[in-house]
Amino acid sequence: MAIDVRVPTVLRTHTDGEKKVSADGATLHEAIRDLGRRYPGLAERLLDADGSLHRYVNVYVNDEDVRFLGGAQTPLEDGDEVSILPAVAGG
Amino acid sequence: MLAPDISLAIGNTPLVGLPGVAPDGYEIYLKLEGQNPTGSVKDRVAQYLVDDAERRGLLRAGSRILEPTSGNTGISLAAICAPRGYKLTCVMPENTSEERRTLLSAYGVDIVYSPATEGSNGAVRVAREMAEGDPDVHMPFQYGNPANPRAHYETTGPEIIRDLPDVAAVVAGLGTGGTLTGLGRRLKEHDPSTRVFAAEPEYGDLVYGLRNLDEGFVPPVLDSSVLDGRVKVDSMKALVATRELVSSAGVFAGLSTGAAVHVARRVCTPRRLPRGSKVVVVSPDGGWKYLSTGAYDPGDPETVARHLEDTLWA
Numbered sequence: 001m002a003i004d005v006r007v008p009t010v011l012r013t014h015t016d017g018e019k020k021v022s023a024d025g026a027t028l029h030e031a032i033r034d035l036g037r038r039y040p041g042l043a044e045r046l047l048d049a050d051g052s053l054h055r056y057v058n059v060y061v062n063d064e065d066v067r068f069l070g071g072a073q074t075p076l077e078d079g080d081e082v083s084i085l086p087a088v089a090g091g
Numbered sequence: 092m093l094a095p096d097i098s099l100a101i102g103n104t105p106l107v108g109l110p111g112v113a114p115d116g117y118e119i120y121l122k123l124e125g126q127n128p129t130g131s132v133k134d135r136v137a138q139y140l141v142d143d144a145e146r147r148g149l150l151r152a153g154s155r156i157l158e159p160t161s162g163n164t165g166i167s168l169a170a171i172c173a174p175r176g177y178k179l180t181c182v183m184p185e186n187t188s189e190e191r192r193t194l195l196s197a198y199g200v201d202i203v204y205s206p207a208t209e210g211s212n213g214a215v216r217v218a219r220e221m222a223e224g225d226p227d228v229h230m231p232f233q234y235g236n237p238a239n240p241r242a243h244y245e246t247t248g249p250e251i252i253r254d255l256p257d258v259a260a261v262v263a264g265l266g267t268g269g270t271l272t273g274l275g276r277r278l279k280e281h282d283p284s285t286r287v288f289a290a291e292p293e294y295g296d297l298v299y300g301l302r303n304l305d306e307g308f309v310p311p312v313l314d315s316s317v318l319d320g321r322v323k324v325d326s327m328k329a330l331v332a333t334r335e336l337v338s339s340a341g342v343f344a345g346l347s348t349g350a351a352v353h354v355a356r357r358v359c360t361p362r363r364l365p366r367g368s369k370v371v372v373v374s375p376d377g378g379w380k381y382l383s384t385g386a387y388d389p390g391d392p393e394t395v396a397r398h399l400e401d402t403l404w405a
Contacts (some may be wrong), residue, residue, distance in 0.1 A: 009296050056269065056309065065291070065321035086299050087212075087309055 003076050006083040014042040023082070029060065029072040031082060041091050046084065047072065058085045096174055100245045101127055101134045104345040105279065106254045106371065111339045112352065117359040118368040119352070120255060121342060122247070125377030129170045129194075132247075132375040136269060139242035140214075141175070148362035149229050152176050157221060157228040158350050159205075160212035161213040161266070161403045162191030163376060164233050167200035180228070181267040182218040184210055187403050188296070190380040210298050210403065213253035243273025245338040251371050253282050259368035260286035262355045263375075264405055265321065268313025268328035270373055275317030286364065289321040292329070292347070295400030322357060324405070327396040330386055332380070333355075345381050347402040348374040 003023045006016050015021050022060070024081055025031030035044025046057055052072050053059060059066045060083045066074045076082070094100035104126045113119040124132035144150050155178040158168055165181035171181045179200045183191070186207035195202055203221070205213035215234060222230040233239045247270070251258055261278055272278040274286040326346075333349030335340045351372045358364060376385060384402055385395045 008299055010299075060323050063323050065289075065323070067315070068318065068320045083293075083323070085293065 133163040133167035158216035182217040239269035239274035248277025263373040290405040326400040
């Protein structure tokens with residue numbers, strides 16, 4: 001199963017500068033763990049010790065914020081796109 | 092409509108249907124906040140911020156207000172401050188649209204620029220540093236001031252309920268979170284089954300820069316518990332929807348409006364809203380302040396979107 005993951009500039013030190021990487025997993029949590037095996041240090045930037053997402057990290061599956069889906073346990077399907085973005089305010 | 096001064100001409104904006112834009116079986120209405128005196132929803136917020144500061148005795152003749160803004164709030168504050176004799180300094184990221192800078196200059200506002208790579212978060216940082224060392228300025232701080240969501244709880248929300256009592260969902264852009272929080276609270280009090288969706292702008296790498304994920308700024312006024320979903324919208328999708336609003340609905344709106352309409356169409360599906368649902372989209376401003384971005388030129392959308400993604404268009 002191939003999940004596209006878009007990596008923000010600040011995390012590209014972990015992915016050899018790659019903007020987009022591929023991951024495998026039936027849930028967001030599994031996909032992040034999978035990335036962590038190939039890109040050391042990446043999973044820790046996103047997940048707390050208990051496996052939930054860090055409070056200030058915005059993760060989206062197909063443009064939807066996963067906090068309103070299933071959090072780290074959001075199910076993924078082949079071809080889904082995961083994006084990670086820092087928070088930006090406006091006004 | 093007679094108004095003794097400009098602050099009394101704020102609100103009571105039209106709610107217009109978009110029959111050609113809504114998916115089959117759904118109705119989408121646009122709350123045209125661009126009809127406010129300075130052309131944006133921020134007139135409501137600026138009035139509440141200044142009135143609240145006056146009530147609490149924080150302002151006197153000749154006082155200076157200092158506020159971080161990506162533009163619209165600054166323009167609205169300028170219009171409120173001018174007749175009341177307050178001076179205004181705005182801290183604004185350097186990558187905001189040319190029109191916003193021009194308008195602020197016309198109002199005689201002192202502009203301090205913060206680095207493009209730090210986005211609005213940088214403007215907040217710089218404004219806080221400036222306010223800290225200066226007891227003579229008052230910073231309303233729209234990102235943390237309850238008067239911001241209260242403006243929408245007390246004015247925008249009741250107007251929508253008055254015009255469309257059976258509204259099923261509302262979509263608004265996520266900037267400070269004030270619109271979503273105030274509207275969401277009011278509409279859910281009116282009918283707890285009302286759904287509230289946030290349209291969040293997604294920019295290019297330049298805007299996000301090297302910002303750390305764990306330093307992300309979450310505006311204190313945003314009450315995420317009123318949200319039922321949060322959808323990010325990139326510059327391309329916002330641009331396409333904005334252009335379509337002009338060509339098929341006759342509505343000349345800014346890019347945040349396009350982004351919010353994009354989200355409204357996305358949630359008009361039986362999985363999320365029953366068929367027949369009426370959805371209100373808050374249009375924060377018209378297209379005037381974005382003409383220089385090329386968004387309304389006949390140019391190829393991909394080229395325009397690539398240029399846009401480095402500009403704070405929301």
